[in-house]
Amino acid sequence: MTRGSQLRGKTAFVGAATFGLGEAPGYTSIEIAAEAARLAIADAGLKTSDMDGLFICMPNDYLAGLTIAEYLGIRPKMTNSSRTGGSAFLTHAEWAMLALDAGLIDYALICYGSNQRTGAGKLVAAQVPSPVELPYRPHNPVASYALAASRHMYEFGTTSEQLASVAVAARQWANLNPDAFRQGPLSIEDVLATRMVSDPLHAGDCCLITDGGAAVVMTRADRAKDLRHTPIALLGAASATWHIEISQLADLTVSAAQESGLRAFAQAALSPSDIDVVNLYDAFTINTIMFLEDLGFCGKGEGGPFVASGAIAPGGSLPVNTNGGGLSFCHPGMYGLFTLVESIQQLRGQAGDRQVDGAKLALAHGNGGTLSSQATCILGVPDTV
Amino acid sequence: MTQATPTTTYFRNLAEGKFLLQRSQSTGEWVFYPRMLAPGSGATDLEWVEPSGLGTVYATTVKRMKPPEPNVSIAIVELDEGPRMMTHVQSIPPEEVVIGMRVRARIVDAPDAGKILIFEPDSAE
Numbered sequence: 445m446t447r448g449s450q451l452r453g454k455t456a457f458v459g460a461a462t463f464g465l466g467e468a469p470g471y472t473s474i475e476i477a478a479e480a481a482r483l484a485i486a487d488a489g490l491k492t493s494d495m496d497g498l499f500i501c502m503p504n505d506y507l508a509g510l511t512i513a514e515y516l517g518i519r520p521k522m523t524n525s526s527r528t529g530g531s532a533f534l535t536h537a538e539w540a541m542l543a544l545d546a547g548l549i550d551y552a553l554i555c556y557g558s559n560q561r562t563g564a565g566k567l568v569a570a571q572v573p574s575p576v577e578l579p580y581r582p583h584n585p586v587a588s589y590a591l592a593a594s595r596h597m598y599e600f601g602t603t604s605e606q607l608a609s610v611a612v613a614a615r616q617w618a619n620l621n622p623d624a625f626r627q628g629p630l631s632i633e634d635v636l637a638t639r640m641v642s643d644p645l646h647a648g649d650c651c652l653i654t655d656g657g658a659a660v661v662m663t664r665a666d667r668a669k670d671l672r673h674t675p676i677a678l679l680g681a682a683s684a685t686w687h688i689e690i691s692q693l694a695d696l697t698v699s700a701a702q703e704s705g706l707r708a709f710a711q712a713a714l715s716p717s718d719i720d721v722v723n724l725y726d727a728f729t730i731n732t733i734m735f736l737e738d739l740g741f742c743g744k745g746e747g748g749p750f751v752a753s754g755a756i757a758p759g760g761s762l763p764v765n766t767n768g769g770g771l772s773f774c775h776p777g778m779y780g781l782f783t784l785v786e787s788i789q790q791l792r793g794q795a796g797d798r799q800v801d802g803a804k805l806a807l808a809h810g811n812g813g814t815l816s817s818q819a820t821c822i823l824g825v826p827d828t829v
Numbered sequence: 830m831t832q833a834t835p836t837t838t839y840f841r842n843l844a845e846g847k848f849l850l851q852r853s854q855s856t857g858e859w860v861f862y863p864r865m866l867a868p869g870s871g872a873t874d875l876e877w878v879e880p881s882g883l884g885t886v887y888a889t890t891v892k893r894m895k896p897p898e899p900n901v902s903i904a905i906v907e908l909d910e911g912p913r914m915m916t917h918v919q920s921i922p923p924e925e926v927v928i929g930m931r932v933r934a935r936i937v938d939a940p941d942a943g944k945i946l947i948f949e950p951d952s953a954e
Contacts, residue, residue, distance in 0.1 A: 574862065575836050575840075575862075576836070576839065576861075576862040576863070576914070576915075577915045579939050579940075579941075579943075579945045580903060580915055580916060580917060580945070581892075581901075581940070582892070582903045582915060583892050583903075587890055587892060587903050590890035590903075591888040591889070591890050591903070591904075591905055592888070594888045594889050594890055594928065595887070595888045595928065598888075598928040598929075639893070640891075640893050641893055642890045642891065642892055642893065642903070643889075643890050643891040643893070643924070644890075645890075689915070690905070690915075691905045691913050691914060691915045692913070696887070696888055696905075
């Protein structure tokens with residue numbers, strides 16, 4: 445491969461795990477993150493003490509990198525508690541790729557845990573409200589995504605039924621995943637019959653509030669091939685930030701995913717039509733529609749008809765959120781790391797009933813804030829490098 | 830000293846019944862929310878100027894409340910001068926606020942304390 449970035453395929457994911465999905469009563473958030481980390485390190489066949497690069501973002505611990513280093517009893521050369529919201533973990537992969545390739549570290553641990561459901565009982569938001577917006581008491585984050593949805597409907601004729609079809613497709617995937625928190629039949633009518641939270645978004649358009657943790661381990665390609673599992677190469681990683689408050693986004697129908705996606709695809713020397721499976725951060729149904737457009741899987745404004753066609757559901761042309769997503773699988777507050785774990789499991793062929801046959805290339809996409817921070821990673825099996 | 834305490838100045842003006850925005854003297858660009866510098870250009874020659882108070886609804890949602898509490902309009906209004914702001918559109922039911930609606934600014938009492946800028950349909954149009 446001569447095209448693409450010099451970083452293409454230089455690093456790989458060699459461990460991945462989740463822990464405490466759904467409800468993990470009694471556990472603290474750091475305990476959930478630490479157990480996910482232990483499982484991911486064991487999955488890689490490595491020792492905790494091998495981890496010399498540490499990347500973490502936690503719901504309410506701004507110095508989480510220090511906390512987890514002490515908790516695990518490691519002394520990382522590089523500790524990164526960078527926060528960009530739910531996209532943080534994909535930006536961590538981007539930084540880990542750089543640090544590994546530069547030889548500053550040999551093994552990067554990226555981890556996360558949250559007891560949001562059983563601990564706090566509600567969505568834990570880390571965003572500090574803008575002083576000029578606080579007096580209006582918007583019920584964020586749903587208000588911001590509802591405003592974006594209202595604009596998407598206005599400009600492109602996107603319908604509530606099309607939004608609901610995203611939740612239905614997510615549920616159909618969740619029904620194939622024994623780890624999914626919400627299972628059972630779900631129709632478009634069922635979604636539309638749920639309580640309206642913030643027009644046009646119903647409760648059924650909103651992600652779950654669960655507990656859960658996840659972790660992945662990365663290393664350089666040369667070390668990766670000697671480990672337990674088939675290494676899953678990182679072919680491209682890019683991120684972009686345009687704003688924090690939704691009122692400051694120039695066009696409410698276009699997110700910075702357009703930019704992160706373009707740069708990730710350029711690094712990987714791939715295009716959307718090459719991708720076999722997409723795992724993106726579906727905090728609300730509008731996210732899936734917007735990100736599929738912004739990442740180039742369909743044209744701008746075509747996302748509604750695209751998702752309503754069944755394309756993203758099991759049996760469709762583009763499997764999206766094969767674990768059931770934040771809408772039906774789990775959503776502990778900052779979901780991004782689960783898009784990487786599911787992509788790794790799909791490319792390893794470990795996804796059970798929901799396995800996408802012959803999946804070789806996966807795209808993982810994270811969202812942070814209110815459509816604010818976007819981060820895209822493209823992963824591939826060894827023969828794609 | 831360039832711009833003294835932009836956020837405090839904005840709310841003090843509102844409390845005195847004045848809706849003022851920052852505008853760069855050199856580039857003419859309007860700035861909202863209030864900042865120490867114009868975003869992008871970095872201009873610091875910002876002065877407080879009264880805008881037209883007219884704008885257009887750019888996006889809208891309804892914050893659904895538990896009855897008997899009334900539902901609340903949450904909207905983004907694009908001012909004729911360019912900047913956008915989060916606000917309430919009031920004097921009509923929140924469900925009737927639509928994108929493209931012409932609106933006019935009004936200063937009202939905030940729910941807790943102080944003043945807040947809201948918008949109403951512009952009857953002149």
